[in-house]
Amino acid sequence: MIATFFFLALLQIKVPDAAAIVGQPQGVPLTGSQLEQRTMAISAELRCPVCQGLAIGDSPSIMAANMKAQVRELLERGYTEEQILSYFEKSYGQFVLLKPKFQGVNALVWILPIAVLAIGFVLVVSKAKKLEVAPAVKSEEPADDPYLARVREMVDKS
Amino acid sequence: MNRTVLIIGIIIVAAIVFILFAGLGKDPQHIDSPLIGKPAPPFTLKSVNTGETIDLQSLRGKPVIVNFWATWCVPCYEEHPTLVANARQLPNVQFIGVVFNDTEEKINRFLAERGSAYPTLLDANGKTAIAYGVGGVPETYFINPAGTIVAKFEGPLSTEQLQENLAKALR
Numbered sequence: 001m002i003a004t005f006f007f008l009a010l011l012q013i014k015v016p017d018a019a020a021i022v023g024q025p026q027g028v029p030l031t032g033s034q035l036e037q038r039t040m041a042i043s044a045e046l047r048c049p050v051c052q053g054l055a056i057g058d059s060p061s062i063m064a065a066n067m068k069a070q071v072r073e074l075l076e077r078g079y080t081e082e083q084i085l086s087y088f089e090k091s092y093g094q095f096v097l098l099k100p101k102f103q104g105v106n107a108l109v110w111i112l113p114i115a116v117l118a119i120g121f122v123l124v125v126s127k128a129k130k131l132e133v134a135p136a137v138k139s140e141e142p143a144d145d146p147y148l149a150r151v152r153e154m155v156d157k158s
Numbered sequence: 159m160n161r162t163v164l165i166i167g168i169i170i171v172a173a174i175v176f177i178l179f180a181g182l183g184k185d186p187q188h189i190d191s192p193l194i195g196k197p198a199p200p201f202t203l204k205s206v207n208t209g210e211t212i213d214l215q216s217l218r219g220k221p222v223i224v225n226f227w228a229t230w231c232v233p234c235y236e237e238h239p240t241l242v243a244n245a246r247q248l249p250n251v252q253f254i255g256v257v258f259n260d261t262e263e264k265i266n267r268f269l270a271e272r273g274s275a276y277p278t279l280l281d282a283n284g285k286t287a288i289a290y291g292v293g294g295v296p297e298t299y300f301i302n303p304a305g306t307i308v309a310k311f312e313g314p315l316s317t318e319q320l321q322e323n324l325a326k327a328l329r
Contacts (some may be wrong), residue, residue: 013211015281016199016289047295063294066284091199091291093192143219155175 018074022087025078039072044080046071046088049100055098190312191291198224198301199289203256205278206265212254212277215305220328222252222301224319226287229257229264231295236312238272244320245275251324252276258284258292302327 030038043057048064056064056071067088074084088096100106193199202213204269214222225241227234245253257265265278278279281287290299293312300309300323 013204014200014202014213015283015285016201020201048289051329063284063287063292066259067288069283070285070288088288090192090291092293093190093291095190116170123163 018077018079018083018087021090022079022083025074025080026083027078029078030075035072035075038075038081039068042071042075043068045085045098047048047096049092049096063120166259168286179198191307193291193299193307196297196307197305198222198307199286201279201281201286201289203281203286204259204319205277206262207269207274210277212279214254214301217252218305219303220250220252221303221324221326222254223327224254224256224290224299224301225315226256226258226281226290226298227296228260228270230260233314234296237296238268240315240317240320242275244317247275248324251261254279254287256281258282258287258295259265298323300324300327302329 029072040057044055046056046067048056048059048061048067050061050063051059054064055102056067060063070082076088085097094101094106100109102110198214200213200215204211216226223241225237227237238256241253241255245251249255254277257278258281260280262280264323265280269278288296296314297309298315298320299307300311302308308329311319311323315323
């Protein structure tokens with residue numbers, strides 16, 4: 001990474017830096033297996049912009065590979081997960097986050113399933129309560145049923 | 159009770175139909191850029207075709223059109239003549255091509271075969287593209303003389319689309 005920095009400086013090349021977008025790193029620079037694990041974990045949270053619902057960690061596209069390399073580099077520099085997600089969100093918007101934030105219209109994604117479950121639960125409970133208090137069906141035969149009277153008459157005759 | 163269930167059902171179905179209807183005709187690949195109205199991310203990149211180093215910030219004072227493309231992108235072949243023709247006709251507008259994940263050799267061959275009228279910069283690791291929220295190529299950003307991104311266009315530009323978006327940078 002340092003070698004790349006000096007090489008780019010030699011060429012007088014400057015690419016947009018994360019520090020200008022999300023400030024200085026607020027975490028600990030990662031290396032080795034910890035770096036690989038965190039890279040994979042954060043890559044699973046970022047949507048590949050050229051794919052259909054794939055995380056950058058699962059996509060074979062060039063764009064996803066660039067983004068994954070950027071995640072890795074930011075972790076090496078000590079950026080936290082929150083800063084890295086914020087860095088990509090500032091360029092791509094909330095679209096890039098596979099787990100939408102609990103704010104604005106996105107809050108509906110979290111609220112609606114719970115609301116639908118709660119409404120269903122209330123309906124079931126209220127229906128069950130009505131069944132419990134419903135009066136028992138009368139088993140007495142109506143006294144003036146002509147059909148029953150005729151049956152009785154036929155039985156008595158036989 | 160049945161009436162309540164019916165009303166709730168109608169509300170849920172209406173909401174689903176509304177969401178589906180609102181999404182009809184929209185490009186599923188389209189990304190609303192949060193950078194519209196924000197300062198363009200600064201970059202200094204080397205031009206493949208002219209050899210000079212271009213610093214975006216040094217171009218303040220005139221509208222800039224930044225076109226992200228690549229030689230492996232088929233729609234970029236279709237768009238290239240439009241950009242070259244407009245760049246020749248609009249000397250007061252700075253056109254910049256930014257190519258990512260490509261090689262100088264392929265870019266130079268492409269430009270030699272199809273013409274060139276503005277600097278083409280190499281974004282070797284795609285960092286500039288990421289900072290601009292580029293989803294795919296071609297993608298074009300229109301920057302006003304104050305250095306603010308005023309429009310983003312996804313896909314190959316026609317002259318009408320280019321001029322329509324450029325007008326936003328000239329307001």
